[in-house]
Amino acid sequence: MKSHDIQLDSNGKLQHFLTIEGLKKQMLVDILDYAENFSSLGNRQAKKVPLLRGKTIANLFFEPSTRTRTTFELAAKRLSADVLNININTSATTKGESLLDMLHNLEAMQVDMFVVRHNSSGAAHFIAQHVAPHISVINAGDGRHAHPTQAMLDMFTIRRYKQDFTGLRVAIVGDIMHSRVARSQIHALNTLGVPEIRVIGPQTIIPCEAAHLGVHVYHDMHLGLQGVDVIIMLRLQRERMQGALLPSEHEYFHMYGLTEEKLKMAKADAIVMHPGPINRGVEIESSVADGPQSVILEQVTHGISVRMAVMAMALGRMSVAESNGEQD
Amino acid sequence: MKSHDIQLDSNGKLQHFLTIEGLKKQMLVDILDYAENFSSLGNRQAKKVPLLRGKTIANLFFEPSTRTRTTFELAAKRLSADVLNININTSATTKGESLLDMLHNLEAMQVDMFVVRHNSSGAAHFIAQHVAPHISVINAGDGRHAHPTQAMLDMFTIRRYKQDFTGLRVAIVGDIMHSRVARSQIHALNTLGVPEIRVIGPQTIIPCEAAHLGVHVYHDMHLGLQGVDVIIMLRLQRERMQGALLPSEHEYFHMYGLTEEKLKMAKADAIVMHPGPINRGVEIESSVADGPQSVILEQVTHGISVRMAVMAMALGRMSVAESNGEQD
Amino acid sequence: MKSHDIQLDSNGKLQHFLTIEGLKKQMLVDILDYAENFSSLGNRQAKKVPLLRGKTIANLFFEPSTRTRTTFELAAKRLSADVLNININTSATTKGESLLDMLHNLEAMQVDMFVVRHNSSGAAHFIAQHVAPHISVINAGDGRHAHPTQAMLDMFTIRRYKQDFTGLRVAIVGDIMHSRVARSQIHALNTLGVPEIRVIGPQTIIPCEAAHLGVHVYHDMHLGLQGVDVIIMLRLQRERMQGALLPSEHEYFHMYGLTEEKLKMAKADAIVMHPGPINRGVEIESSVADGPQSVILEQVTHGISVRMAVMAMALGRMSVAESNGEQD
Numbered sequence: 014m015k016s017h018d019i020q021l022d023s024n025g026k027l028q029h030f031l032t033i034e035g036l037k038k039q040m041l042v043d044i045l046d047y048a049e050n051f052s053s054l055g056n057r058q059a060k061k062v063p064l065l066r067g068k069t070i071a072n073l074f075f076e077p078s079t080r081t082r083t084t085f086e087l088a089a090k091r092l093s094a095d096v097l098n099i100n101i102n103t104s105a106t107t108k109g110e111s112l113l114d115m116l117h118n119l120e121a122m123q124v125d126m127f128v129v130r131h132n133s134s135g136a137a138h139f140i141a142q143h144v145a146p147h148i149s150v151i152n153a154g155d156g157r158h159a160h161p162t163q164a165m166l167d168m169f170t171i172r173r174y175k176q177d178f179t180g181l182r183v184a185i186v187g188d189i190m191h192s193r194v195a196r197s198q199i200h201a202l203n204t205l206g207v208p209e210i211r212v213i214g215p216q217t218i219i220p221c222e223a224a225h226l227g228v229h230v231y232h233d234m235h236l237g238l239q240g241v242d243v244i245i246m247l248r249l250q251r252e253r254m255q256g257a258l259l260p261s262e263h264e265y266f267h268m269y270g271l272t273e274e275k276l277k278m279a280k281a282d283a284i285v286m287h288p289g290p291i292n293r294g295v296e297i298e299s300s301v302a303d304g305p306q307s308v309i310l311e312q313v314t315h316g317i318s319v320r321m322a323v324m325a326m327a328l329g330r331m332s333v334a335e336s337n338g339e340q341d
Numbered sequence: 342m343k344s345h346d347i348q349l350d351s352n353g354k355l356q357h358f359l360t361i362e363g364l365k366k367q368m369l370v371d372i373l374d375y376a377e378n379f380s381s382l383g384n385r386q387a388k389k390v391p392l393l394r395g396k397t398i399a400n401l402f403f404e405p406s407t408r409t410r411t412t413f414e415l416a417a418k419r420l421s422a423d424v425l426n427i428n429i430n431t432s433a434t435t436k437g438e439s440l441l442d443m444l445h446n447l448e449a450m451q452v453d454m455f456v457v458r459h460n461s462s463g464a465a466h467f468i469a470q471h472v473a474p475h476i477s478v479i480n481a482g483d484g485r486h487a488h489p490t491q492a493m494l495d496m497f498t499i500r501r502y503k504q505d506f507t508g509l510r511v512a513i514v515g516d517i518m519h520s521r522v523a524r525s526q527i528h529a530l531n532t533l534g535v536p537e538i539r540v541i542g543p544q545t546i547i548p549c550e551a552a553h554l555g556v557h558v559y560h561d562m563h564l565g566l567q568g569v570d571v572i573i574m575l576r577l578q579r580e581r582m583q584g585a586l587l588p589s590e591h592e593y594f595h596m597y598g599l600t601e602e603k604l605k606m607a608k609a610d611a612i613v614m615h616p617g618p619i620n621r622g623v624e625i626e627s628s629v630a631d632g633p634q635s636v637i638l639e640q641v642t643h644g645i646s647v648r649m650a651v652m653a654m655a656l657g658r659m660s661v662a663e664s665n666g667e668q669d
Numbered sequence: 670m671k672s673h674d675i676q677l678d679s680n681g682k683l684q685h686f687l688t689i690e691g692l693k694k695q696m697l698v699d700i701l702d703y704a705e706n707f708s709s710l711g712n713r714q715a716k717k718v719p720l721l722r723g724k725t726i727a728n729l730f731f732e733p734s735t736r737t738r739t740t741f742e743l744a745a746k747r748l749s750a751d752v753l754n755i756n757i758n759t760s761a762t763t764k765g766e767s768l769l770d771m772l773h774n775l776e777a778m779q780v781d782m783f784v785v786r787h788n789s790s791g792a793a794h795f796i797a798q799h800v801a802p803h804i805s806v807i808n809a810g811d812g813r814h815a816h817p818t819q820a821m822l823d824m825f826t827i828r829r830y831k832q833d834f835t836g837l838r839v840a841i842v843g844d845i846m847h848s849r850v851a852r853s854q855i856h857a858l859n860t861l862g863v864p865e866i867r868v869i870g871p872q873t874i875i876p877c878e879a880a881h882l883g884v885h886v887y888h889d890m891h892l893g894l895q896g897v898d899v900i901i902m903l904r905l906q907r908e909r910m911q912g913a914l915l916p917s918e919h920e921y922f923h924m925y926g927l928t929e930e931k932l933k934m935a936k937a938d939a940i941v942m943h944p945g946p947i948n949r950g951v952e953i954e955s956s957v958a959d960g961p962q963s964v965i966l967e968q969v970t971h972g973i974s975v976r977m978a979v980m981a982m983a984l985g986r987m988s989v990a991e992s993n994g995e996q997d
Contacts, residue, residue, distance in 0.1 A: 389751075641777035641778060642778070
């Protein structure tokens with residue numbers, strides 16, 4: 014899957030945002046810089062710019078997610094775009110028309126961008142391969158494959174606190190191999206030059222895959238957290254518990270839940286991140302989630318800025334410099 | 342519950358609108374005056390002002406209500422705000438995150454106002470106590486406690502027809518003690534100086550509570566309506582019928598339904614109000630609901646103006662005078 | 670049903686758009702010309718005009734239809750109107766208030782236009798007869814009666830390809846007598862001067878009704894398609910299959926499905942139309958649906974322009990000439 018080809022237009026600008034894999038470092042830095050511009054908007058009286066006025070953005074959610082859909086909707090509205098929310102349950106797609114017929118119909122309605130969430134890996138790629146040339150596709154999470162806007166908001170948050178990526182030790186904790194968030198984070202951290210990425214989790218992490226991704230595997234959380242600058246907790250997918258792939262919630266918390274005691278292993282100024290929604294007392298202790306090192310709610314705020322940046326870049330195909338002069 | 346404290350900011354301006362209880366008369370008059378300004382908008386070609394452009398308002402409806410949600414949505418859109426509709430069924434809140442985590446996430450998305458409907462009394466207060474200092478909360482109905490925007494649109498309607506509150510006899514008819522609408526109406530009428538408030542309904546009205554609220558209790562509707570200027574009918578909560586707390590619908594209509602014959606007991610120029618949706622032939626006869634003394638549909642129109650006023654005051658914290666110069 | 674009376678205001682301008690029946694040719698031409706103006710918008714950077722800014726349009730869908738609702742919603746948003754989506758399932762209408770009470774409430778909220786879809790023939794007329802004088806009603810499909818915006822987008826598409834209606838042979842294929850789309854198409858084609866309209870379908874087509882509508886009936890598709898300029902396929906209503914009114918899907922496709930082989934009977938430059946969503950392999954072969962003579966997706970695009978035209982004419986009551994100068 015040469016995903017870097019399909020993501021860029023003939024001028025090398027970002028047309029689709031499907032995965033971090035294959036994107037150059039400068040592209041990721043551009044996204045972060047662009048997001049930085051939008052970030053100041055939130056503090057103004059009117060959090061709105063007319064950048065995408067007259068553009069139509071369709072949220073195609075084949076998998077329900079109020080939170081992610083809401084942040085994309087807010088990002089689109091703050092760029093003054095018109096938003097269509099289309100929730101597709103399986104039954105409707107089965108009964109009615111094929112996925113491609115539906116896409117072509119939305120294209121014919123002159124929709125400019127599809128924000129796609131789907132439980133099949135590769136769904137956003139598939140859609141990007143089949144849409145008309147002027148349309149942009151943003152992957153809002155596909156199966157176990159990728160969740161690139163989540164990864165970029167995490168990078169934004171890390172840069173805000175640590176400035177430079179090239180001296181960092183970052184630990185990702187949880188059921189990494191089944192997590193699209195973790196996969197995208199690892200690609201982004203690697204691309205941005207983080208020298209040491211650790212993944213901490215149960216035996217379901219397969220070492221050879223980890224080596225391929227250039228990460229260090231720890232099954233012991235105390236060891237894994239030693240001296241890290243950034244701790245990224247993953248959300249426990251509770252439905253995975255049932256297949257006996259993971260220990261009980263109680264046992265899981267004991268081994269991989271982030272407690273104040275385990276947090277002491279990290280650097281004193283380490284930040285704690287989580288994509289939300291958090292399962293308090295399962296993957297993270299409440300006192301840590303709400304504690305001074307937690308930047309979990311800031312991640313949510315940054316998520317809007319990063320999504321505005323990606324949408325504006327893909328639909329506007331303009332440079333960061335141009336975005337600086339934007340006025341409401 | 343010192344609700345008047347939490348509703349005002351440090352300058353004494355309205356930040357949250359949770360209950361009528363504890364608000365000063367001048368604040369209620371300000372809301373009515375402000376709403377009067379917005380009321381003329383409806384007759385213009387473009388019913389829109391840019392007052393809240395760039396603000397984000399989230400409708401958090403834990404209890405379904407198309408009508409109330411629609412009026413808040415229209416009010417917000419006519420103020421040019423961006424609106425998020427979030428319908429929360431119990432299952433979702435249970436499965437996912439806690440209420441507070443959800444609120445903090447919406448705060449982090451830089452939502453400026455929550456419009457809250459909940460079936461638990463005190464829910465809007467609880468939320469107002471826990472949100473960030475710059476956020477406003479509007480109570481769109483909480484359990485049996487309060488429904489202050491409904492009460493204020495009723496006051497707006499009364500003032501339009503009767504000008505002065507201080508010479509009025511007002512009767513509220515129905516299952517008053519279980520009605521959040523009635524509670525808010527009684528507080529508003531008292532605060533605005535209505536000298537005689539009567540409540541008319543079945544035995545479930547407990548006299549000592551009534552005395553506390555400063556109202557006169559009537560179980561006989563003919564007696565209760567004698568000489569009143571305003572009749573406020575409540576909507577019959579049919580689900581309350583089952584517990585044998587109320588008589589049958591037929592019997593209820595016989596005793597407390599507003600008929601043309603009973604209406605004759607009131608003053609000749611008495612107005613008839615109802616929060617809607619009406620149960621024709623249960624709490625009100627069709628010929629009365631559609632008759633010359635009915636102002637029921639005007640209440641709906643006023644509801645938009647009053648909600649615009651409350652939203653603009655809470656988010657703009659500006660004076661009525663300033664709002665006069667508002668242009669589209 | 671003197672539908673032409675109710676559709677026009679006292680100046681003879683289009684107030685409601687309920688049915689093609691009874692409208693003068695010039696009115697249909699005006700709609701097409703107006704839509705032509707909006708059609709160029711889609712190619713501009715910002716597909717938006719401020720024509721209906723401050724107007725409120727309510728989509729009242731008593732019958733679910735994501736596609737039709739979406740096109741009306743997009744049309745309204747591109748005219749800068751505020752849109753309310755109100756999905757009414759039967760239970761809600763039964764439980765709550767009567768249809769008329771609901772309409773009067775929406776009127777009181779100063780909604781300017783109702784876009785109505787209902788499974789009862791005549792529902793849109795009924796609503797138009799009962800709304801306040803300043804409100805417009807657009808029929809988005811009522812029972813088996815009419816679907817006038819669909820018919821007008823078909824006319825728009827035909828005019829784009831064939832310029833002149835007065836020399837055309839048009840064939841409509843499918844279960845015509847149960848189709849609101851076909852009824853509206855036949856009225857529009859007749860009014861615009863198409864000299865030869867053929868209907869092709871199973872025995873359920875009753876010849877005397879056909880004669881009344883001025884169409885020629887064919888039960889043999891090969892004969893019916895001979896020498897036609899335009900082929901309009903209808904969507905097979907699969908639920909009608911069960912009542913044994915229609916043959917099996919397989920048999921239906923054999924007899925009335927449009928294949929490459931049958932398409933050869935038509936003129937070499939004949940266009941193929943379908944209102945969508947298409948049932949591939951049931952009423953149309955995929956190679957035809959996606960083939961060079963198919964204009965199916967263009968119909969979708971034209972649907973937005975035609976709906977913008979109808980909405981702008983009904984709410985603006987302005988002439989086509991005035992619309993030319995519209996700027997974003």
